[in-house]
Amino acid sequence: MAHVFLAIALALPLVAAVAATVAALAIPSQSLLNRGLLTILGVGFLGIVGWVALLPEVRPVEVATARTLLGLDLPDVTHPADWASRRRGALWLAFLVVLGLVVATGVLYLLPTGVGLLAHPFSGAETIGMPGGPFRTDSGWGAAWVVLPGLVALAATGALVWGAGALITRLAPRVIGPSVVERVAVAADRERELARANALARDLHDSLGHRLTAMTIQATAARRLLRQDPEAAERAMAAVEELGRNAQADVDAVVGALRGRAPVHGVTSTDASTLTTSAPTTHAPAPTTDASTRGVDVVAGVRSVIDSYPGEVRVTAPTTLALPGSVADTIQHIAREALTNATRHGTGPIDLRLESRSGAAVVEVRNVIGPVETPTGSAERSGLRGLRERLLLAGGTLTAGRQEDGTWMLRATLPLP
Secondary structure, eight states: OHHHHHHHHHHHHHHHHHHHHHHHHTOTTOOHHHHHHHHHHHHHHHHHHHHHHTSTTHHHHHHHHHHHHHOOOOOOOSOTTSHHHHHHHHHHHHHHHHHHHHHHHHHHHHHHHHHHHHHGGGTOOSEEEETTEEEEOOSGGGGGGGHHHHHHHHHHHHHHHHHHHHHHHHHHHHHTSOOHHHHHHHHHHHHHHHHHHHHHHHHHHHHHHHHHHHHHHHHHHHHHHTTTOHHHHHHHHHHHHHHHHHHHHHHHHHHHHHTTSSOOSSSOSOOOTTOOOSSOOOOOOOOOOOTTOOOEEHHHHHHHHHTTOSSOEEEEOOSOOEEOHHHHHHHHHHHHHHHHHHHHHEEEEEEEEEEEETTEEEEEEEEEEOSSOOOOSHHHHHHHHHHHHHHHHTTOEEEEEEOTTSEEEEEEEEEOO
């Protein structure tokens, strides 16, 4: 209903301006110069109205107004400066002006007519003024029959306003709603947002899963060493404290990324390298993860991940292996997730093999698991699903499952660009 009155409000100034110009031109005493100036003024006024209707801001304002007044779920205009979008905005504005003119004319005629007919039997008059001239009726009860046409006129007034509102509601999505191109753009934006959310979920799972597993191991070690070696237990608890802070930083980074403050890649750059072990470990330098850099030493990056685990990891890999930065980053994520699951569910040493063959990088992780310790929980399914998604985006494949010899094997293959 509010949109109908908005259409009337848009139509009245234009009608008043056009009517005033036409009335001035119709005055017989107007000189030829005045008529020419009035004509130029009228044409210029209409030109300004047309120019304003084609401004890029018109359609976004119309969409916002339709959402507010009509309750329609219309997406924002993605390309308001395109001429196709401008023409649709101007078309909708012209439609509202014409509809407002029609509704205003109908209301100004039907409403007074209905009220006049209802009041006529009580006026005592025997004639009633109509647009075609006075119409003679009886007075008093003899004129009671005019009440029915009065009610019809009032009902027609309400029906006109309601019908105009229904017509606006029906046509608004078609005229100012998204076009096919804009729908594709909106779907692409939503797909990008979903992909970004999935990437954040994968990164958060990889990082927190890694840290929580390490925290569990360190807390267990601290409990067992509390009486035998208090200093080692204290070092283990310090590692748990540091891991907890890093996990909180990971969560804060993801929340910040979801709020649009900063991008997240790998969640944080801090590794759980503060784990205490029974023997000192040598930490290899982490490789540069610039995706545009070619020749990153992925072996050094994988060894930096391995250093975060207190258990024994037997590595079969070349001394160095230079791979593109994006491939090296993916391999590190694979190694971290595989070692996390192996530490949770496996027993004994973990075997990790890394090699490059036939134009592809291959990562294989094996570990012994118990008869019922098959990683099938929701967290493990989430981790493997995240790895498959990551490898699918990189064009790779993932194989994981229990082997006949009782070991669990995870093999990832990544094509090299």
